Amino acid sequence: MRAIGIVLAGGNNNKMRELSNKRAIAAMPVAGSYRSIDFALSNMSNSHVQKVAVLTQYNSRSLNEHLSSSKWWDFGRKQGGLFLFNPTITADNSFWYRGTADAIYQNLTFLKNSHEPYVVIASGDCVYKLDYNKVLEYHIAKKADITVVCKKMAPEEDTSRFGLVKLDEDGRIQEFEEKPLATNASMISTGIYIIRRRQLIELLERANEEERYDFVKDILIRYKNVKRIYAYEMDSYWSNISTVESYYQTNMDFLNKGIRDYFFKEYPDVYSKIDDLPPAKFNQGAIAKNSLISSGCIINGVVENSVLFKKVYVGNNVTIKNSIVLNDVHIGDNTYIENCIIESRDTIRANATYVGENGKIKIVVEKNERYAL
Amino acid sequence: MIKKEMIAMLLAGGQGSRLGVLTSDVAKPAVSFGGKYRIIDFPLSNCINSGVDTVGVLTQYQPLKLNTHIGIGIPWDLDRNIGGVSILPPYEKKNNSEWYTGTANAIYQNLKYMEYYNPEYVLILGGDHIYKMDYEVMLEFHKANNADVTIATIPVPMEEASRFGVVITDEKKRILEFEEKPPKPRSNLASMGIYIFTWKVLREALITLSEQPGCDFGKHIIPYCHERGDRIFAYEYNGYWKDVGTLGSYWESNMELIDLIPEFNLYEEFWKVYTKSDVIPPQYISGDAVIDRALIGEGSEIYGEVHNSVIGCGVYVGPGAVVRDSIIMNGSVIGDRTIVEKGVIAENCVIGTDCELGLGESAPNVEKPNVYCFDLVTVGEDSVVPDKVKIGKNTAISGGTTLDDYPSGVLRAGQNIIKAGDRT
Numbered sequence: 001m002r003a004i005g006i007v008l009a010g011g012n013n014n015k016m017r018e019l020s021n022k023r024a025i026a027a028m029p030v031a032g033s034y035r036s037i038d039f040a041l042s043n044m045s046n047s048h049v050q051k052v053a054v055l056t057q058y059n060s061r062s063l064n065e066h067l068s069s070s071k072w073w074d075f076g077r078k079q080g081g082l083f084l085f086n087p088t089i090t091a092d093n094s095f096w097y098r099g100t101a102d103a104i105y106q107n108l109t110f111l112k113n114s115h116e117p118y119v120v121i122a123s124g125d126c127v128y129k130l131d132y133n134k135v136l137e138y139h140i141a142k143k144a145d146i147t148v149v150c151k152k153m154a155p156e157e158d159t160s161r162f163g164l165v166k167l168d169e170d171g172r173i174q175e176f177e178e179k180p181l182a183t184n185a186s187m188i189s190t191g192i193y194i195i196r197r198r199q200l201i202e203l204l205e206r207a208n209e210e211e212r213y214d215f216v217k218d219i220l221i222r223y224k225n226v227k228r229i230y231a232y233e234m235d236s237y238w239s240n241i242s243t244v245e246s247y248y249q250t251n252m253d254f255l256n257k258g259i260r261d262y263f264f265k266e267y268p269d270v271y272s273k274i275d276d277l278p279p280a281k282f283n284q285g286a287i288a289k290n291s292l293i294s295s296g297c298i299i300n301g302v303v304e305n306s307v308l309f310k311k312v313y314v315g316n317n318v319t320i321k322n323s324i325v326l327n328d329v330h331i332g333d334n335t336y337i338e339n340c341i342i343e344s345r346d347t348i349r350a351n352a353t354y355v356g357e358n359g360k361i362k363i364v365v366e367k368n369e370r371y372a373l
Numbered sequence: 374m375i376k377k378e379m380i381a382m383l384l385a386g387g388q389g390s391r392l393g394v395l396t397s398d399v400a401k402p403a404v405s406f407g408g409k410y411r412i413i414d415f416p417l418s419n420c421i422n423s424g425v426d427t428v429g430v431l432t433q434y435q436p437l438k439l440n441t442h443i444g445i446g447i448p449w450d451l452d453r454n455i456g457g458v459s460i461l462p463p464y465e466k467k468n469n470s471e472w473y474t475g476t477a478n479a480i481y482q483n484l485k486y487m488e489y490y491n492p493e494y495v496l497i498l499g500g501d502h503i504y505k506m507d508y509e510v511m512l513e514f515h516k517a518n519n520a521d522v523t524i525a526t527i528p529v530p531m532e533e534a535s536r537f538g539v540v541i542t543d544e545k546k547r548i549l550e551f552e553e554k555p556p557k558p559r560s561n562l563a564s565m566g567i568y569i570f571t572w573k574v575l576r577e578a579l580i581t582l583s584e585q586p587g588c589d590f591g592k593h594i595i596p597y598c599h600e601r602g603d604r605i606f607a608y609e610y611n612g613y614w615k616d617v618g619t620l621g622s623y624w625e626s627n628m629e630l631i632d633l634i635p636e637f638n639l640y641e642e643f644w645k646v647y648t649k650s651d652v653i654p655p656q657y658i659s660g661d662a663v664i665d666r667a668l669i670g671e672g673s674e675i676y677g678e679v680h681n682s683v684i685g686c687g688v689y690v691g692p693g694a695v696v697r698d699s700i701i702m703n704g705s706v707i708g709d710r711t712i713v714e715k716g717v718i719a720e721n722c723v724i725g726t727d728c729e730l731g732l733g734e735s736a737p738n739v740e741k742p743n744v745y746c747f748d749l750v751t752v753g754e755d756s757v758v759p760d761k762v763k764i765g766k767n768t769a770i771s772g773g774t775t776l777d778d779y780p781s782g783v784l785r786a787g788q789n790i791i792k793a794g795d796r797t
Contacts, residue, residue: 031655032654033655034653260657263654264654264672269653274650276448276646276647276648276650278407278408278639278646279408279669279671279683279685280656280668281631281640281667281668282666282669283633284666286665286666287663287664288658289658289659289660289661289662291657292655292656292657293656293669294671295670295671308655309655
């Protein structure tokens with residue numbers, strides 16, 4: 001491959017409510033057995049990008065743990081590898097990452113010491129499959145300075161949390177608005193970019209001199225009339241996790257056979273850290289309907305239209321409906337759960353009831369003492 | 374300088390012919406167990422959990438699946454700079470090239486491998502039992518007794534002892550006598566086929582008996598050491614230990630995992646069992662599925678009914694299908710509306726739609742009544758069963774069968790269709 005990769009994984013969003021308290025979004029568990037960043041990392045690996053830097057900032061403990069070995073994504077190589085860059089104090093810099101551009105700028109030596117001509121920049125909070133080589137071919141064919149991977153959204157979708165673009169006939173970006181209040185554009189930026197390495201170094205150095213730190217605002221929007229910035233339109237599944245609602249919906253999307261087969265069965269695979277858990281166990285009285293159930297789960301109760309992550313214990317006479325239960329949760333007997341997201345490592349007492357009312361998703365964080373097991 | 378206190382030699386070359394078509398294309402240690410594991414995962418996990426990080430795996434019979442599974446040992450943390458796991462197949466030599474002719478002969482042919490690690494002790498293991506055992510505790514016992522050989526033993530019910538090789542010990546657990554399948558056993562301590570040898574003793578015995586045809590630990594090495602007056606001790610192991618060498622015991626021990634709190638518990642945090650996981654995604658249980666007591670592996674999709682069964686990874690059970698008291702291994706497909714009762718379906722099989730497996734009257738198997746019994750329907754790896762056929766009890770199928778193989782769409786109880794693998 002002719003590119004190195006950068007995964008922006010430092011972000012947090014208060015629209016994730018309590019879920020963002022203990023982890024960066026890139027570390028959010030997704031689809032039962034994965035974490036959000038697995039999708040970007042697997043895409044990198046499957047596109048033969050061998051050298052990848054992950055930039056972290058916001059509460060990265062959980063992310064660091066997930067990335068403690070790079071072998072799961074096949075980055076444990078002499079050529080290339082996985083690099084984790086937390087903000088550090090250096091002789092000439094004592095700031096946190098002040099923005100996405102600044103985060104990359106502060107690790108400019110990574111770019112300077114590489115020899116690959118291109119850089120793929122992706123964010124760690126999106127669920128998708130993409131062959132970055134196809135984007136790179138497009139980038140070269142269009143003689144673009146920067147290529148932005150874009151996606152057309154259906155008219156009913158709320159696009160207010162995205163950057164919206166308008167293109168000319170050739171695919172060159174004419175307008176770029178970040179989170180506009182009102183817009184008639186329907187093409188959004190997915191936050192995936194391809195750019196020549198030397199071009200990126202030059203743009204970042206100039207932005208830093210001008211004390212500008214944001215990749216979208218200070219590079220894409222600022223240079224859109226000067227540089228050839230093109231949009232590559234992807235038409236496959238893409239979902240961004242930045243709100244509780246989008247997180248919930250993304251997980252529930254995997255109950256749909258088409259989406260599940262696309263990610264789980266079609267080439268190429270998505271990789272993740274292996275946890276060595278035994279197969280899920282269904283005891284007498286267990287009922288599961290239209291649900292995803294991960295390894296290490298022990299089910300005694302009823303699970304309907306839900307996603308159970310790894311190592312969930314469901315007690316006797318429990319009902320779980322339309323809910324997401326994250327990793328390593330213990331649910332005591334006779335408990336009723338509906339429209340909820342149960343935070344990981346929770347211990348839910350017996351005889352409890354948690355219901356998200358009026359279609360709103362309730363986030364349950366219960367750190368009780370766990371006596372059983 | 375390279376030095377390992379104890380290295381393990383794992384004998385994984387056996388065919389396991391009593392598992393019938395399950396081992397027609399795979400060595401017994403590579404046969405699936407408990408949904409996502411393979412039999413060899415248990416001794417390998419025991420090794421790493423016991424701190425034994427150098428393991429030679431001796432292969433001979435159909436090693437492809439075993440080699441792919443073990444690789445460089447990543448799942449068991451056995452990818453090491455020094456030591457780790459090594460696959461040791463028989464190899465051509467200048468003068469007497471031969472296959473491994475017996476358990477001890479196989480070890481003898483790899484003397485150089487053991488010498489390289491300069492061990493104090495050598496642990497000899499088999500690849501056909503399901504158990505969790507701390508070999509380090511056994512080593513401490515060996516050292517404390519200043520033993521030359523320590524044999525792991527397990528107490529079995531006295532009435533069953535005549536099926537095993539038993540040892541008679543003094544009060545300090547030093548072995549006085551051996552009895553192989555005694556009609557009237559005088560002890561109930563059965564040998565588990567697990568030995569710790571002091572390296573010098575093993576080396577000397579192997580070299581002395583190197584001309585012995587089919588040199589075997591139980592038949593030759595241990596009697597030789599015993600006659601010589603070596604200090605041989607019996608280490609008593611008390612825990613779950615299950616031989617899965619026959620289809621019946623293999624099926625039974627899988628079924629035991631489904632119990633509410635199984636005696637052999639895979640869900641304990643302590644002493645994890647590791648395996649190579651090829652399938653990561655969660656399993657999907659459809660809105661119409663019925664699941665009543667089961668283990669189900671990653672990535673499986675269940676649209677039909679599963680009762681009291683162990684389902685591997687990436688299995689598909691179609692709508693209307695009923696799987697009962699069965700083992701379905703990785704990647705197999707059970708067609709829509711097909712009924713499987715007491716089936717042992719190996720990996721990557723395709724069972725057609727509207728079939729009936731394991732229903733009807735029982736009859737003993739015509740070719741191998743001692744292998745295909747317990748009313749099981751056994752289907753070997755990569756087999757294909759066409760739509761709408763009926764298959765009776767105590768039957769075996771291997772290979773891509775078509776409707777022509779089933780007279781009027783039926784395979785009667787006790788009959789076999791063997792179209793693949795070693796036709797033995």
